[in-house]
Amino acid sequence: MERVVGTVVRGLRGPIINQGNNIEEIVVDSVLNAAQVEGFSINDKDIVTITESIVARAQGNYATVDHIAKDVHAKFGEETVGVIFPILSRNRFAICLRGIAKGVKKVVLMLSYPSDEVGNHLVDLDMLDEKGINPWTDVLTEKQFRDNFGHNKHAFTGVDYIDYYKSLIEEYGVECEVIFSNNPRTILDYTKNILTCDIHTRFRTKKILKANGGEKVYSLDNILADSIDGSGHNEDYGLLGSNKATEDSVKLFPRNCQPVVDNIQHMLKEKTGKSVEVMIYGDGAFKDPVGKIWELADPVVSPAYTAGLDGTPNEIKLKYLADNNFADLRGDELKQAISQYIDNKGADLVGTMEAQGTTPRKLTDLIGSLSDLTSGSGDKGTPMVFIQGYFDNYTK
Secondary structure, eight states: OOOOOOOOOEEEEEOOOOOOOOOOHHHHHHHHHHEEEHOOOTTTTTTEEEHHHHHHHHTTTTHHHHHHHHHHHHHHOOOOOOOOSSSOOOOIIHHHHHHHHOOOOEEEEEEEEEEEETSSSSSSSSHHHHHTTOOTTOEEHHHHHHHHOOOOOTTOOEEEEEHHHHHHHHHTTTTEEEEEEEEGGGGGGTSEEEEEEEETTHHHHHHHHHHHTTTTTEEETTSSOOOEEEEEEEETTTTTTOOOEEEEEEOOOOOOOHHHHHHHHHHHHHHHSSEEHHHHHHOOOOTTTOOOOOOOOSSOSSSOOGGGGGGGGOOOHHHHIIIITTTTOOHHHHHHHHHHHHHHHSSTTTTTTTTSSSOOOOHHHHHHHHHHHHHHSSSSOOOOEEEEEEOOOTOO
């Protein structure tokens, strides 16, 4: 019988993961148990994805405010520190900011506007237009910002992040000055010692600061890149990708992930005889059109994946073929012509008309977004996702 279903995505339930658990055995057992209970088979080119959170939990990759403070103080000493371009998030940055504040004497907090890097807005663009303010050229003090825009709470969280972040810093008796600018050079008028907290633009920001007189210039991936007094750490990403664990600790992005995915793939091959692809995923990469938030607050969608997930899709746009190449065909004749075209498509369709409109993104970003939307970030209890038919096409 001809298949009538393409890609199938299942969120898999598993146990609550704690430090010291063998994450590889848990994932493999969960996949095999789900297949038995739900009655599906495991095939070559199926995909198992695992949220980064449970990998980091199993690793015990945690750090406290005091660990962060000690590392920050070791890097900056008694200097006034410019903390620039943080995202606006209680989950992602608030605990990090507490640790930063605890390690310094004075903070100049420079916020980008109208929104942070991932789309959390401090002020609506229309209000900038009404006030005649250009966010690419104009630098505002806290008073100027309030005089123009008042107090605005985040649409979804109900938090005034200016007041909130300032209160977190002042909680430690640290002086805090708030300014608003999108130009990294602005902070150099206040201090030459900067911790840049942007995620995907951090390399450019650091280069600009160092080229224009910055002296001690670090980014979040430099903080807790090494263990502090036995803390968790991440050699590649430091505090980037961290999440709030408790009121005084964070869970860091998992480290040394490649052996995890490779071992899971090997174990599944041994138990099923099938070559299953495996990846660890964090945030997906997509934008909310209402809240305007671009989801990707992690440094990458996937910190590790097996070799079969490298690259980008090599797909043909079916409707293009139907509307152009085979516009005069209908029914079975059209189906046969399109199927034959797909079977004979080239290995690299980049730039061809037949591929226009297909999604030009990395496979890991697409699959990570699919997985993130499936597992969610709440109480679904499905931190593993099993995907079938992703690499199939119309002819399979």
